Amino acid sequence: MLQLVELRMVSLDALNGSPDEALARLSRFATARRTDFVLRSQKAGTDLAERENERGDERGDEWGAEWELGIETHDDHRVFVAMHLDWPLVRRMETEAGPFDTLHAWIKSEAALADLKTLLGDASFTLSEASETAIVEWDTPGEMDTGVHVRATLRLDPDRPAKLTLTAAPDEREALFATAHEIAATLPFLIVPIAIDNALREPVKASKLKLPKNASPTDAFVAIGKSVAAQWFGNDAASRNGLEVEHVHQLRVAQRRLKTAIKLFPEWIDDTWTTQVAPDLKWFGDLLGDARDWDVFTETTLVAYAAADDPEHKDAWKPTQSAADSKRIAARQRLQDAMNSPRYALLALSFVEWFSALEAPPHQADQTLAAYAQKRITKHYRKIERAPELTTLDAPTRHKVRIHAKRLRYALEFLRSLLTRKTRKQVEEALGNLQSVLGEGNDAAVAAQRLADLEEAGEFQKGLAKGFAVNAQRMSAMEGERILRKIKPPRIK
Numbered sequence: 001m002l003q004l005v006e007l008r009m010v011s012l013d014a015l016n017g018s019p020d021e022a023l024a025r026l027s028r029f030a031t032a033r034r035t036d037f038v039l040r041s042q043k044a045g046t047d048l049a050e051r052e053n054e055r056g057d058e059r060g061d062e063w064g065a066e067w068e069l070g071i072e073t074h075d076d077h078r079v080f081v082a083m084h085l086d087w088p089l090v091r092r093m094e095t096e097a098g099p100f101d102t103l104h105a106w107i108k109s110e111a112a113l114a115d116l117k118t119l120l121g122d123a124s125f126t127l128s129e130a131s132e133t134a135i136v137e138w139d140t141p142g143e144m145d146t147g148v149h150v151r152a153t154l155r156l157d158p159d160r161p162a163k164l165t166l167t168a169a170p171d172e173r174e175a176l177f178a179t180a181h182e183i184a185a186t187l188p189f190l191i192v193p194i195a196i197d198n199a200l201r202e203p204v205k206a207s208k209l210k211l212p213k214n215a216s217p218t219d220a221f222v223a224i225g226k227s228v229a230a231q232w233f234g235n236d237a238a239s240r241n242g243l244e245v246e247h248v249h250q251l252r253v254a255q256r257r258l259k260t261a262i263k264l265f266p267e268w269i270d271d272t273w274t275t276q277v278a279p280d281l282k283w284f285g286d287l288l289g290d291a292r293d294w295d296v297f298t299e300t301t302l303v304a305y306a307a308a309d310d311p312e313h314k315d316a317w318k319p320t321q322s323a324a325d326s327k328r329i330a331a332r333q334r335l336q337d338a339m340n341s342p343r344y345a346l347l348a349l350s351f352v353e354w355f356s357a358l359e360a361p362p363h364q365a366d367q368t369l370a371a372y373a374q375k376r377i378t379k380h381y382r383k384i385e386r387a388p389e390l391t392t393l394d395a396p397t398r399h400k401v402r403i404h405a406k407r408l409r410y411a412l413e414f415l416r417s418l419l420t421r422k423t424r425k426q427v428e429e430a431l432g433n434l435q436s437v438l439g440e441g442n443d444a445a446v447a448a449q450r451l452a453d454l455e456e457a458g459e460f461q462k463g464l465a466k467g468f469a470v471n472a473q474r475m476s477a478m479e480g481e482r483i484l485r486k487i488k489p490p491r492i493k
Contacts (some may be wrong), residue, residue, distance in 0.1 A: 004094070007166045007177070008090065010162070010163050011189055032139055036135070036137075038074060039134075042128055044125045044126070044127055044128075066084075067084055088356045092167060139151055150167065166180055193348070201242075203247050205253075206254070209223060217372045221264075225261065233348070239339075256410065264414065267364060277347070290331050291328075293446055298327075298328045302320070308464075320457045383408075395441070398441070398480075438476055444472035
């Protein structure tokens with residue numbers, strides 16, 4: 001039985017020519033052996049995802065993963081396939097089978113499928129009707145003809161984007177990612193590091209984590225990374241036919257959650273992250289922030305200002321609102337263009353590659369998650385506890401306190417299953433209130449600056465926004481101070 005890892009990619013755009021011709025022009029495919037065939041696939045109908053989620057709560061060592069089972073046939077080759085969809089890579093096991101062998105018997109006979117056998121128990125499953133897909137497959141040599149091979153499988157469907165799967169042995173991941181980097185840098189392909197239903201267009205919100213008590217800090221970091229990836233790439237996929245306001249918001253939340261995770265687990269951060277992931281993550285985050293700020297300014301703040309003005313002045317706001325909307329559309333388009341760019345594709349790939357090689361720092365090997373979590377959240381809490389009185393701070397410094405409160409809230413959400421009931425009920429709610437109150441003051445300050453920069457805005461409108469900002473910041477500082485001083489230290493149970 002072959003044990004492999006897979007990296008899945010999907011085309012974003014129309015290629016210059018057919019996808020197989022575009023791939024064939026890349027250096028890694030120039031000397032590769034190419035095979036064209038029609039693949040007949042049959043999927044096993046089971047409730048494995050539900051069964052595994054139930055078991056994950058009890059065992060705590062494979063939470064959130066899913067299995068896919070099936071039979072693939074082309075020409076005279078019949079292959080049993082079991083795929084473990086465990087982020088960030090798919091673990092694939094396959095065996096070429098005889099005409100009378102059964103999928104049930106294969107699962108029972110393979111030691112490597114012991115977890116799957118236990119999961120299935122006595123459950124029966126049926127095979128779907130066979131579907132046929134045109135396949136182009138290459139067996140590509142690795143770097144410097146080392147004998148390391150990557151199998152590239154291109155699935156061609158005239159009604160859907162081309163799908164590309166890169167497959168290699170587990171110890172040949174470096175060649176796998178090197179091939180993916182060349183593809184992403186040259187062609188409009190993006191990795192798909194999580195299972196996504198392409199038919200869904202709804203924004204994806206952050207999922208609730210339930211970390212097992214016996215998880216290590218590294219286990220927790222990986223689970224958090226998977227949760228962030230589900231929100232990030234889920235909204236990416238959902239927004240491909242149109243990037244809407246809530247997609248932008250949820251993408252920005254995903255990036256902020258990722259930043260919090262990095263702050264929560266700083267000893268796992270290395271030079272690869274610092275040099276290959278962090279710079280482009282900031283680039284993407286800045287584009288998201290600009291687009292989100294224009295959304296809030298145009299759809300919320302500016303509407304409120306116009307409504308607050310005297311009735312006879314309301315028409316005067318229309319040119320300002322129109323100009324702001326044009327700025328918002330432009331910011332959204334810059335973000336959409338970025339998400340279709342090679343730079344973004346390489347950012348996503350580098351992020352997944354880094355996570356795929358994540359290991360615990362040597363001195364963290366024996367530390368419990370509870371002890372680690374208490375130490376880290378206490379450190380985050382002290383950043384807001386020791387803040388000077390909010391009414392004495394200028395707007396940028398007060399905004400930093402809001403950022404610290406937001407990071408602490410995200411950290412508590414990650415670790416929620418470990419918190420005491422009092423912390424979950426009182427501290428999280430208070431942090432959310434503090435974030436909202438200080439956010440109102442910050443939004444008013446941003447709005448005043450944006451109005452000041454809009455040529456279409458009149459002097460009265462700019463003055464009104466400035467007055468709103470001064471008053472909103474004063475009120476938010478006073479209310480924020482009241483909330484802040486009542487927040488108790490978070491506790492791990």
